[in-house]
Amino acid sequence: MSARGEIRSLTLIAGIFLVVYFAPVGSPRLGGALVEALSFARTYAREHMLFGLLPAFFIAGAIAALVSKGAIMKYLGARAKRSIAYGVASISGSVLAVCSCTILPLFAGIYARGAGLGPATTFLYAGPAINVLAIILTARVLGAQIGIARAAGAVGFSIVVGLVMHVLFRGEEVARAEASVAEPEPDAHRPVSQSLLLFATMIAILALVNWGQSPGASGLGRFIYRAKWILAGVAGIALAVQVKLWFRLSAVLIGAAVAPAVVLALALPGRPLPAFLLGIAGLVFVTWRGGSESRTWLDESWSFAKRILPLLFAGILIVGFLLGRPGHEGLVPTEWITRLVGGNSLRSTIVAALSGGLMYFCTLTEVPIVQGLMGSGMGKGPALAFLLAGPAVSLPNVLIMRSVVGTRKTVVYLALVVTMATVAGFAFGAVFG
16 A cells, blocks of 8 residues: 555544544533434435435436437537537536535536536536525525525536636546547437437426425415426326337336336325335336346446445535534534624635535525524625535535545535635625625
């Protein structure tokens, strides 16, 4: 092992020893922090893993297995026209409107398939940051000034982050693009419209099952929320038909996979989870039995799950242990954070951006958290920095991103988001605070 590897191993062993040696065993706060870590992980597993990550893994696997690498390179590759690449990345990311962890399998999928680092990181930031519902809720709860600033900052940041990442790692990306071009590309034997329809249906399912109710929502938003499981069921049947046509499967096989989920949905209309899980099981069954191409889709989806889930839960446990769930305390007292982010000083803005970049938020929950912090003295500048850094980055996000693009690129991405959030927040606080 190299000297650097030996130092890393020694540091890890020493760190674990010191934590165990000085652990305040029997301390109520330590016991509470352990409970918070498990509670936070359980909340995430119940509310986000099933409805968020399971569809996302299948979409990422489909990108890796079914999408032409040439198409990815044409629109998102390192040599693609910038206006097209970053426009497509920001729009496609923002349309999903999912949390930072749900976007990661999709980011990993397009990056593995040949997307340039710049467009891929734009997509990564845009997904959770440019969330229309969250921005509307921000304006309603925290005021129009912060809502407009959050919208403008999120859109601008998504482009700037991608462009800076592209410039800083341009040499590596050009070499990667040349290697991708040298690989033989299989002939496309399906029309583009069929591919777009398949992915649009899967994305619709992902969006519908995660559609939250915004306070005061009316019109279309309220209708979608009330009817989301009916709409998701229709989309699921449409997906089954498309999978049959895509892989040329027998109607008997598709019927055997779909019928149990439909029957269960009709029998338990108020409990969508069993029917949803049975639908996922049916998709697994169909892709496993469908042939080599559909089996490749399943294998790619499982590959993303194996890589991402352990790191995700490690990050969730750490965040829960240190900071607790919203409204609950972990090892770090809430009053410390409130004291550090009070006012509109540069220090409080930096702390807000850093803490936002390490915490994990369920979609839309960052707004009431910031509302509570502002009620305890947080200034408008730190609040904006928190909102710009928090939803787009988290400790689980960082751990998983590192496994996809490496430590150096991950550190640069995190530093860019935190720095820009700090600058934007401090400027906003100086003007409007």
